[in-house]
């Protein structure tokens with residue numbers, strides 16, 4: 368990895384800054400093969416809309432794990448489940464999961480507006496229009512009640528912890544998306560800066576993090592400071608439950 372500090376490539380997003388940027392890629396369309404995936408993923412990469420326009424190592428970690436996990440689950444991983452990916456960039460992770468697990472209920476890949484065309488192009492390139500849709504999801508922004516991203520069983524976030532100013536908005540989005548008690552977030556993370564611990568300190572107040580230690584490739588990627596976690600919301604305490612019930616009954620009274 369290059370240790371050269373570079374300026375943001377994106378004119379759209381001031382958050383879009385990774386100090387230890389890996390080599391940038393020229394816009395092109397190619398194919399990405401994974402051991403255990405019957406056909407390669409066709410992928411357009413283009414960094415003109417932001418850093419998400421290329422493949423990050425975190426994405427490979429997540430995809431390799433799900434290929435392995437699907438074999439362990441006799442091909443039933445995520446069967447009938449709704450999956451939402453955030454900060455999808457090219458959409459590689461979501462597209463790969465849709466190929467690994469053809470019986471998912473729905474896959475929504477999301478990012479900011481400048482990544483929309485790239486995500487849509489990559490859905491089409493892989494003929495996944497029947498199971499994958501692209502949507503805009505800006506972290507920290509309120510999610511409309513009828514949004515297709517709500518009610519997800521699984522949330523995927525690959526390499527989304529990289530800028531301090533986005534830590535709290537990202538956590539708000541995690542909270543909003545895990546509105547089902549059973550929702551689980553899979554998160555891959557590359558440790559780049561000490562400030563990242565601020566994200567984990569804040570996150571651990573509301574979420575429980577587990578290292579995915581069953582992944583047979585874990586020792587390989589840990590050497591590169593890459594981590595894979597499964598994350599769930601902490602159960603609400605008595606006071607929080609009461610507050611929630613109060614808020615619900617206030618809404619009902621106001622509507623009546």
Ligand SMILES: C[S@@+](CC[C@H](N)C(=O)[O-])C[C@H]1O[C@@H](n2cnc3c(N)ncnc32)[C@H](O)[C@@H]1O
Nearest residue numbers: 419422423426454455456479504505506525526
């Ligand atoms: C390092 S890239 C990772 C891309 C992809 N998930 C991967 O692993 O290859 C981080 C992604 O987060 C997105 N992102 C950054 N800030 C965001 C925000 N405030 N709201 C939504 N997406 C954001 C970027 O556009 C980018 O696609």
